Amino acid sequence: MKNLLGGKGAGLAEMSRIGLQVPPGFTITTEYCHEYQKNKKHATGFMDEVKKAVKAVEKKMGKRLGDEKSPLLFSVRSGARLSMPGMMDTVLNLGLNDVSVKGLAAQTKNERFAYDSYRRFLNMYGNVVLGVEHHFFEEKFTEYKKKKGYRGDLDMTSEDLKELVKIYKTLVKEHLGKDFPENSWDQLFGAINAVFDSWNGKRAIEYRRI
Secondary structure, eight states, X not given: OHHHHHHHHHHHHHHHHTTOOOOOOOOOXXXXXXXXXXXXXXXXXXXXXXXXXXXXXXXXXXXXETOSXXXXXXXXXXXXXXXXXXXXXXXXXXXXXXTHHHHHHHHHTOHHHHXXXXXXXXXXXXXXXXXXXXXXXXXXXXXXXXXXXXXXXGGOOHHHHHHHXXXXXXXXXXXXXXXXXXXXXXXXXXXXXXXHHGXXXXXXXXXXXX
């Protein structure tokens, strides 16, 4: 079913069908993606369908998107009919915000892991969805390590990463004139749009041409 579900979606569906352990998720069809590209807007009822699918995943996982105690995190990934490795965009750890990151820290009993995941999400989402170039985040990261006298990333403590989260959010506001989206549903629909739009990104077009 690659034509309808894309390569990744079809592979995951098949693995699930034969009984392999696949984390619950859902696939938006390639047909819908083409409709979106053609009309440059979402069909009526699309957001309701996505919310229904998310609720089904929440029920299976026993977690909720953006929850302060047991947050559900999503990966929003592309999957073309024919493989285009690295050409389209991906967003990981979606659903993290100032509230849910505390739930992730409590859940994993690892505050450093939670805030490092949050820091990476801010970088990825800020770049892929909001259009703040990746190197601006990297420069802030390098500056912070230099100021603290750290040699490597692993020297960063959870308190350092909390501070870096604030620095990244300030960076986004400086570039865009608005705050980083805290609402997990806003994050999700922003990521879906960005992944759809990456079909017409420079890398993807050039890859298909070659």
